[in-house]
Amino acid sequence: xxxxxxxxxxxxxxxxxxxxxxxxxxxxxxxxxxxxxxxxxxxxxxxxxxxxxxxxxxxxxxxxxxxxxxxxxxxxxxxxxxxxxxxxxxxxxxxxxxxxxxxxxxxxxxxxxxxxxxxxxxxxxxxxxxxxxxxxxxxxxxxxxxxxxxxxxxxxxxxxxxxxxxxxxxxxxxxxxxxxxxxxxxxxxxxxxxxxxxxxxxxxxxxxxxxxxxxxxxxxxxxxxxxxxxxxxxxxxxxxxxxxxxxxxxxxxxxxxxxxxxxxxxxxxxxxxxxxxxxxxxxxxxxxxxxxxxxxxxxxxxxxxxxxxxxxxxxxxxxxxxxxxxxxxxxxxxxxxxxxxxxxxxxxxxxxxxxxxxxxxxxxxxxxxxxxxxxxxxxxxxxxxxxxxxxxxxxxxxxxxxxxxxxxxxxxxxxxxxxxxxxxxxxxxxxxxxxxxxxxxxxxxxxxxxxxxxxxxxxxxxxxxxxxxxxxxxxxxxxxxxxxxxxxxxxxxxxxxxxxxxxxxxxxxxxxxxxxxxxxxxxxxxxxxxxxxxxxxxxxxxxxxxxxxxxxxxxxxxxxxxxxxxxxxxxxxxxxxxxxxxxxxxxxxxxxxxxxxxxxxxxxxxxxxxxxxxxxxxxxxxxxxxxxxxxxxxxxxxxxxxxxxxxxxxxxxxxxxxxxxxxxxxxxxxxxxxxxxxxxxxxxxxxxxxxxxxxxxxxxx
Numbered sequence: 186x187x188x189x190x191x192x193x194x195x196x197x198x199x200x201x202x203x204x205x206x207x208x209x210x211x212x213x214x215x216x217x218x219x220x221x222x223x224x225x226x227x228x229x230x231x232x233x234x235x236x237x238x239x240x241x242x243x244x245x246x247x248x249x250x251x252x253x254x255x256x257x258x259x260x261x262x263x264x265x266x267x268x269x270x271x272x273x274x275x276x277x278x279x280x281x282x283x284x285x286x287x288x289x290x291x292x293x294x295x296x297x298x299x300x301x302x303x304x305x306x307x308x309x310x311x312x313x314x315x316x317x318x319x320x321x322x323x324x325x326x327x328x329x330x331x332x333x334x335x336x337x338x339x340x341x342x343x344x345x346x347x348x349x350x351x352x353x354x355x356x357x358x359x360x361x362x363x364x365x366x367x368x369x370x371x372x373x374x375x376x377x378x379x380x381x382x383x384x385x386x387x388x389x390x391x392x393x394x395x396x397x398x399x400x401x402x403x404x405x406x407x408x409x410x411x412x413x414x415x416x417x418x419x420x421x422x423x424x425x426x427x428x429x430x431x432x433x434x435x436x437x438x439x440x441x442x443x444x445x446x447x448x449x450x451x452x453x454x455x456x457x458x459x460x461x462x463x464x465x466x467x468x469x470x471x472x473x474x475x476x477x478x479x480x481x482x483x484x485x486x487x488x489x490x491x492x493x494x495x496x497x498x499x500x501x502x503x504x505x506x507x508x509x510x511x512x513x514x515x516x517x518x519x520x521x522x523x524x525x526x527x528x529x530x531x532x533x534x535x536x537x538x539x540x541x542x543x544x545x546x547x548x549x550x551x552x553x554x555x556x557x558x559x560x561x562x563x564x565x566x567x568x569x570x571x572x573x574x575x576x577x578x579x580x581x582x583x584x585x586x587x588x589x590x591x592x593x594x595x596x597x598x599x600x601x602x603x604x605x606x607x608x609x610x611x612x613x614x615x616x617x618x619x620x621x622x623x624x625x626x627x628x629x630x631x632x633x634x635x636x637x638x639x640x641x642x643x644x645x646x647x648x649x650x651x652x653x654x655x656x657x658x659x660x661x662x663x664x665x666x667x668x669x670x671x672x673x674x675x676x677x678x679x680x681x682x683x684x685x686x687x688x689x690x691x692x693x694x695x696x697x698x699x700x701x702x703x704x705x706x707x708x709x710x711x712x713x714x715x716x717x718x719x720x721x722x723x724x725x726x727x728x729x730x731x732x733x734x735x736x737x738x739x740x741x742x743x744x745x746x747x748x749x750x751x752x753x754x755x756x757x758x759x760x761x762x763x764x765x766x767x768x769x770x771x772x773x774x775x776x777x778x779x780x781x782x783x784x785x786x787x788x789x790x791x792x793x794x795x796x797x798x799x800x801x802x803x804x805x806x807x808x809x810x811x812x813x814x815x816x817x818x819x820x821x822x823x824x825x826x827x828x829x830x831x832x833x834x835x836x837x838x839x840x841x842x843x844x845x846x847x848x849x850x851x852x853x854x855x856x857x858x859x860x861x862x863x864x865x866x867x868x869x870x871x872x873x874x875x876x877x878x879x880x881x882x883x884x885x886x
Contacts, residue, residue, distance in 0.1 A: 205334025207309065207395070213336040213374065218326040221339060231263070231323030232341045237373040239343040245379025246607040255287070259352060261343040263323060264362045267351070271317045273325075274363045278307055283364045284475040286353035290381040292425075292449035293371065294354060294473035296389025297364060299423040299451045306421065306529075310393050311363055327370040330395035332600040333546055333684045338370040345378070353378065357475050357507075375603040384603075386425030386449045388655055390527030394423065397544070397596040397686050398527045399658055403518050410524075411466050411514050415455040417526050424452035426470065429522040442481045444520055445472065452524070453509065458497050460489060466514035469501075475508040481520075483511045528594065528688060542594070542688040545695035547573055551613075551674055551681045554810040554841035555833040556826050559677030560651060561618065561644075566677040568639050569811045571826055572698035573670045574622070574630045577663060579691035591665060594688035595619075596658035597648070597672045599681050614675040615683070616651035618644040622667040631701045633826075634669060635815065651675040669698050678841075699825040704859040706821040720787070724780050733777035736763040743790075743846075753797065753845040754806035762850035769857045790849065796820055797848050807842035816848065822855050 205211050212218075214236045225232045237243050239261035241251040249256055264271035274282075278301045283294050300307045315325050326339045344365055345352040351359075354368045371392070372378040387398040401410060403426075417424060430436055430447040438446045454469035467483060483489050490498055501511065512520070530544050549571040551557035558569035577591035597617050602610075620639060626632055645668070648657045672685050687695050727742060728734050734742065743758045770782045778786065796819045800812040808816060810833045817824060817832075824832070836847040843851075861883060865873040875883065 205336075207335050210328050210335040210337040213338040216339040218324065218337060218339050222320065222322045222324050225322035225324060226320060232339075233323075233343070234339065234341040234373075237340065237369075239341075239345075243372070243377055244345060245377045247379065248382070249377070249379040258347055259345050260347070262346045263342050264317060264344070267344075267346065267349065268360045270360065272361050273316045273366075274311075275358075275361050277304075278311065278363060282356040282361050283473055284355050284357055285473050286351060286355060287347075288353045288378060288381060289383055290354075290368070291473050292384040292386045293368070293381055293389045294364075295386040295425050295449040295451040295471070296393055296423065297354075297367060298471050298473055299386075299390065299425070299453070300393055302453055303421050306394060311367060315363075317362075325366050325370075327367050329371060329374060329392045331374060331392065332598065332682075333548055335395065336374065338374055340366060340370045340373060342366060344369065376607060380603045380606050384449075385525060385654075386423075386427075386451065387525040387527065390423040390425065390525065391598075391656070394527055394529050396422070396527040396529040397594055397658055397688050398525055398656070399594060399660055401524050401526075403521055403524060406518055406524075410518075411455060413526070414452065414468070414524070417528070418452075418455055421529055423527040423529075425525045426450050426452055426517075426521045427523050428520065439477065440520075442520075443477055443479055445474075445477060449473065450521075454501075455514075456501060458493050458501070460492050467501075467511050468514055468517045469509060469511050470517075472508040472510075478508060478510040479512050481512060481516060483513050483516075485510055542690065543692050544689075545687045545693075547685045547695075547697060549573075549672065549683050549685060549697075550830065551679060551683070552830045552833070553678045553680050554837050555813070555830045557678050557680060558673055558811065559679070560616065560673050560675050561640075562675075563677045564636065564640050565809070566811045567671075567673070568634065568636050569814070570671050570673045572633060573672075573685055573687075574667070574694075574696050574698045575670060575687055575689075576667045576694040577665050577689065577691075578693070580665065581662075581690045588662060590662035591693070592690040593661045593663060593693075594658065595648075595661065595670065596656055596684075596686040596688075598656040598684045598686070600683060602655050612653040612655065613679050613681045614651045614653045615672070615681075616648035616657055616675065617670055617672040617685075618647040619661070619663075620669050620671065621645050622669055627667050630696045630698055633698060633700050633814065639671070700823045702825060702828065703823040704821055704856065705823075706856060720784065721780065724783055728780075728783075731777075733775060733779050734783055735777050736760060736767055739763040739766060739778065747845060752804075752806060753794070753801075755844050755846040758846045759850065762846070762853060765850070765853050765857050769853055769860065789852075793820065793849050793852060794845070797845055805842070807838075807844050808848060810837040810841040810843055813837075813843060813848075813851075817852070817855070820852050822852070822859075824855075 216236065221232060241256065244250070244256055244259065245253070247253070282301070283298050285291055285294050300310060310328055312326060312328065323342050324339060325342060326337055328335055328337050342362070351365055354364050356362070356364060372381055375381060387400065390396065391398055414424060427449050428444060428446045430438070436447040440446065451471045451473070452468060453471050456467050456469070457464050458467055459465070470479070472478065478485060528542060530542070551570070556569055556571055558566040561567050575593070577593065579591065580589050581592050595617065597615055599613055599615055602612055620634070620642060623638055626634065626638070646661050646663065648659055670685065670687070672683060674681065725732065727738070737760070740758055740760055740763045743763070747753060747755045766786060767776065767778055770778060770785055772782060773779065796816055797808060800808045800816045813832060814824070814829050832851055833841065836851045837843050862873060
């Protein structure tokens with residue numbers, strides 16, 4: 186309950202105060218850079234980060250763990266101990282500041298290299314004004330995007346070294362340290378340096394921009410891909426590419442023409458030159474090693490450049506031994522396997538001359554037993570998944586493929602994947618489907634589409650595959666209309682949290698597809714004369730001399746009645762449920778149930794039994810927790826996914842089945858809570874204010 190309250194408070198603060206935005210980053214691990222630096226300056230000490238100490242745990246847990254041969258002789262040293270005049274950044278950050286060390290994070294370094302192409306993006310990730318001279322206190326900070334929010338990450342400047350040299354990323358000259366400190370900050374966010382081993386440059390691109398990425402298989406590349414690349418670079422997008430490997434033995438194997446397999450490169454330019462009077466499309470690529478360059482056509486000082494106009498050659502800076510090289514687009518497509526493009530959010534771009542995506546972002550959870558429904562292959566649970574609404578109204582301007590429609594880029598990202606590697610957590614296999622909203626629900630976002638809709642129509646689009654990556658993202662072109670996006674894991678009952686992001690070329694309306702919380706239970710109209718005489722006689726026998734039923738007596742009665750039935754299962758009604766029943770139905774304040782109050786309960790129990798049995802589809806005597814939403818709706822309660830998750834946590838058994846006593850207890854509790862809220866919400870505002878005493882009394886009820 187406390188965790189739920191904290192998460193709700195975090196999301197509310199983000200919505201109301203823009204916390205976690207680019208302009209208001211969240212201090213990672215609640216460490217405030219300015220406060221920590223000022224404290225060190227006042228005491229004359231150098232900062233030592235207690236949350237990411239200079240020790241084994243920060244290096245790793247397996248290959249870089251305490252007993253690994255790779256970490257023997259590692260010493261943590263500050264830049265002031267490594268060279269006489271350390272610099273944070275010299276003459277601006279550039280791509281030669283990023284040379285890979287003994288860590289398999291070339292994917293990250295390719296993304297860092299691309300940052301240097303855009304000073305605006307770089308200055309947000311690497312806040313300016315940091316140095317080893319002015320106000321130096323051994324502390325630095327960086328800002329990265331993490332699963333829907335920007336975080337400000339503080340690090341000390343103790344870096345892992347071996348034989349007096351940086352163990353991981355370093356600058357070509359050896360005296361510039363911004364890239365090494367940024368790598369450390371990113372390692373801290375992900376729990377260790379080892380957690381950065383292996384990945385796609387997409388991940389780094391997104392975490393440095395908050396953008397959304399798309400990937401292309403170059404063996405199936407669309408005919409207009411070069412134009413997409415060139416336009417993306419003009420818009421400040423970050424691009425990366427790689428060559429597939431056939432086996433682990435090929436990792437970082439160098440081809441005859443000096444391309445590295447299984448290695449992440451960054452694409453830094455896409456230009457057209459004139460060669461022998463004809464235009465040729467060229468791509469500029471950077472190897473984060475800072476060396477090992479393509480030796481084929483259009484490589485540094487190759488013969489092709491002799492036939493290019495001098496002004497064009499000078500403009501393209503075609504010859505430098507820095508790990509960066511040009512190649513023809515045709516060679517690029519034949520030599521490389523994949524290209525990744527990170528599209529930037531509107532607030533990343535400052536120029537009014539470039540186009541912008543419209544974007545929306547939603548957080549969600551797959552909770553076992555409630556919202557972890559799996560894909561459509563599992564019809565019994567699929568409709569339990571979270572749902573998100575999108576309305577497309579305007580056609581794209583000047584479609585590059587010549588087809589009318591509305592361009593949509595959808596990204597589904599699962600959270601905290603690297604951070605939990607050390608605990609053996611595997612990535613979920615994720616994907617999504619898109620359905621057209623039927624006419625009867627058009628304009629409605631306060632519904633949750635059920636089997637009668639989703640299982641009776643085909644998806645109009647879906648992710649190409651379900652795959653165990655951090656993110657699945659794809660570009661679609663859809664006709665104007667209303668749609669619902671259903672993100673899911675492939676199999677049901679897989680726990681996880683996710684971010685769903687929707688980018689559209691034109692403005693679109695997006696929102697969660699969730700019910701409004703409400704209750705509609707008719708008040709019983711029975712009067713004493715309508716009570717069956719046999720029921721009156723039975724009640725007198727049950728109630729005893731005081732003609733009222735206490736909570737203890739009610740518990741015995743309900744357990745006895747249910748025990749005689751073979752068509753429902755029950756572990757017995759809890760005393761708390763019986764107290765709740767009396768709190769709900771006790772009209773005269775006696776703390777017990779009289780005849781009419783007991784009759785009202787009996788009427789409810791008959792209705793609850795009918796609803797329960799109608800949702801016990803396999804006649805097991807229990808109801809699947811995934812049926813709880815529909816069963817409660819039939820009982821008159823309209824609740825959303827967040828409430829359903831709490832209900833399942835309270836009332837489902839370890840196999841996520843709900844017995845009859847649980848369904849009754851939940852229904853009674855909900856009705857009681859609605860009744861209390863409405864009594865306190867006298868102005869019908871949909872919110873109440875409580876002092877501490879009121880809160881404790883209500884919570885203990």
